[in-house]
Amino acid sequence: FDQLDGFIWMNGEFVKWADAKVHVLTHGLHYASSVFEGERAYGGEIFKLEEHTKRLHDSAEILGFTIPYSEQVINEACRELLRKQGFSDAYVRPVAWRGSEMMGVSAQKNRINCAIAIWQWPSYFDPEQKLKGIRLDMAEYRRPDPRTAPSRAKAAGLYMICTLSKHAAEAKGYADALMLDWRGQVAEATGANVFFVKDGQLHTPLADCFLNGITRQTVIELAKRRGLTVNERAIQPEELSTFSECFLTGTAAEVTPVSEIGEFRFTPGEISKQLMNDYTAEVTPKQIAAE
C-alpha cells in the first residue's frame, strides 16, 4: 500500500505517495499516541467532512495533544487532495500522531504530525449482494469501560482489540465480529455500529463506551424522517433472538445488513433496504442526484 501513485498531504505539503514516511522511533508507533478518521467522498464531495475533521481534532485533544493545523486547513487539504488524486468516489484517511523527537512514555515535546491519504475503496457489494447480509462471530474482547480507555476518541490504541477480534472472526470464516462492552451488553462491530429491528422499530446500543458514529447519527436521522421509532438503549446479548433484522453502519460499511451473529439468524428486510437506499440518497451530492 506504500507504493501507490499520487500524493499524500503531510504536515502542510503534498508529497509523493511513496515518500510519506515516518521514523521507526515514532511515539505513535510505540505508544499508540495516534488518532485518525475515515471518510468517504461521493461524486467529488466528502460526506460530512466538517464533522469528521472536528472529531479528528477532538480525538487528539482527548489524547492530550493539539493538531497544529486548524479544522479549516484540514478541510481544505482534504478537498484539494481529492482533486489532486483525481477521484470522485474515494476513501479519505486523515491521521495525526506524536513524532520521534523523544523516546519514552512521556513525549510532551514531540512534534504533532498530521497526514491525509486518499484512495479508491469502492463498496464491494452491489445492493442485491449486500442484502444477503454478512455473517458475524461473537468477539472475545470487550469494549472497555470509559474509565479504562478514552472510548470517545477515534484513537489507534482502541483498535488493537478490533484487529484481534476481526482476525479471529475471519479465521473462522466470518466477515466481522460483534463486540460486547465491559458490562456484557451489545456494543458494536470492529469498525461499525450496530442496529436491530423489532416490530417495525429500531434498537441500537447507547453509544456510551464506543464511537457514536457519524453514519449512526445520520441513519438515526433518516429513520426518524421516515417516522420510525429509534430506541437507543442497553441491549443484552440474550435479546439477539428477538430481533428480525440487523445491520451495521459506518463510513466504510455504509449500511450493511447482517444475516447471522453466532447462533442467531436475521433476514435483511424492508427497513434495512429502505435505510440503505435513504443513505445512498443522502450521501449523493444534490446536483448528481438531480441528473
Ligand code: PMP
Ligand atoms: N465504531 C468503530 C470502532 C469504527 O471504527 C467506526 C468507523 N469509524 C464506527 C464505529 C462508525 O463510525 P462512522 O460512522 O463515523 O464512520
